[in-house]
Amino acid sequence: MKRSALFARDGGRCVYCGLEYEYEELSVDHVQPRMRGGDGSPGNLVTACRGCNARKAGRSLPQFLAEEPEARRNFFRLARYVWPRHLKAVAEELARRGEVSTPTELVEGIRGLRGSEAIANLLEKQDRSTERSKSDGE
Secondary structure: OOHHHHHHHOOOEOOOOOOEOOHHHEEEEEOOOHHHOOOOOHHHEEEEEHHHHHHHOOOOHHHHHHHOHHHHHHHHHHOOOOOHHHHHHHHHHHHHOOOOOOHHHHHHHHHOOOOHHHHHHHHHHHHHHHHHHHHHHO
16 A cells, blocks of 8 residues: 555544644554564554654554553544454453453453444543542542
């Protein structure tokens, strides 16, 4: 897939910060890195601004998303064209890392979902539940 086609597909919007950019300010990011078996297919590529791609650096996508909650919410909301298997793998890794309050429910819920928007909604619900639990405990 050509860079310009990818950027057009994603509306010139970075999947991590959610902002729109001119094409020359954007970069291509692999959901599953090539060095870990990922390919250049459209379902493995997302649009990222240069700043977010630099912040992500050499971290795996689950690690980056675990450490950057806003990027996590944006990714699952905006990465509409990523293969469902990649979305599920990232979400399951986030659950294993303890980034959600009820990982078993999340993983089971994600297995039945098809798109990034459905996963984003589920993760947003989990985030709200976690925030309520924290505020109730204080």
